[in-house]
């Protein structure tokens with residue numbers, strides 16, 4: 001049994017423009033201790049998926065179907081009290097903006113201690129000791145003195161570290177990180193990602209890392225799900241996805257990653273924008289932006305299938321993609337090239353993909 005199993009999740013927002021299907025029949029699972037990445041452009045449904053896990057979707061939104069099983073209990077059938085007892089203790093969340101997660105009128109230390117007292121029932125002294133230990137673990141220098149600082153006395157990177165410390169304070173089994181380093185500069189980003197990874201190993205915490213940056217996923221994750229317009233378009237172990245992407249959208253995302261020695265003035269991005277979620281294009285949602293689209297792509301919606309066997313998923317490690325190419329629905333095939341530069345001295349793989357393994 002996986003730690004988290006999401007099955008056929010659909011989330012809709014009832015807006016004046018119509019019904020926005022932000023998440024559409026989404027299924028995935030996360031094993032205990034696994035680091036699972038969710039990647040896609042803005043509006044793909046990544047945050048809505050994460051909020052659903054903690055039952056934090058508010059009006060005008062609603063989870064209209066599906067199951068979310070955390071440790072084999074369906075979160076969607078729990079009472080409000082049951083969900084509240086899971087939030088922050090068994091499933092914790094770190095958002096992009098540390099400032100909104102920290103209350104400016106309390107010291108950083110008090111806020112973390114409060115979470116520990118509430119969830120773990122520690123007394124004041126024990127909670128303070130544990131907080132200082134945690135601040136130290138996330139590399140806040142002079143943690144004991146810093147305990148009494150207010151959030152504004154912390155730099156952006158330190159605030160985010162404090163939020164991570166708070167999230168980990170109750171030893172959650174699942175940590176959801178939603179763009180945890182987007183607001184930070186690149187050096188701090190790398191340090192914080194390394195710290196998240198180290199802490200997750202130490203506490204054996206599973207991570208769902210949400211980002212629009214495939215490079216960040218490659219750093220940290222074991223498996224990855226690429227989302228487009230509320231649906232998964234590709235799922236794979238991270239190395240496979242990185243070296244051998246099977247969906248044209250993933251290939252597009254990859255060419256947006258800056259690489260060492262890249263002398264293009266501007267990074268190439270995928271032309272066009274995400275479709276209107278009120279009225280998705282017929283067939284494959286990505287077809288209006290896809291360089292390989294054929295007439296059939298506007299008629300038939302591809303299902304997410306194993307690229308080797310043309311069948312549905314049988315194991316979490318399957319490489320799945322939702323493109324007609326894998327059901328022989330494309331006549332022209334996929335022609336793209338993926339060049340991945342290694343940062344170490346190893347041989348540099350250079351692959352020509354036609355969407356299939358040769």
Ligand SMILES: Nc1ncnc2c1ncn2[C@@H]1O[C@H](COP(=O)(O)OP(=O)(O)OP(=O)(O)O)[C@@H](O)[C@H]1O
Pocket residue numbers: 013015020021022040041042043044045046047048049059060061212277
């Ligand atoms: N409160 C809301 N009211 C109406 N629509 C919403 C609301 N919240 C989300 N949506 C819809 O859900 C879609 C998915 O949003 P979501 O925040 O999950 O995207 P995302 O992939 O996390 O993007 P980002 O990287 O910008 O956070 C949005 O494009 C929007 O149409």
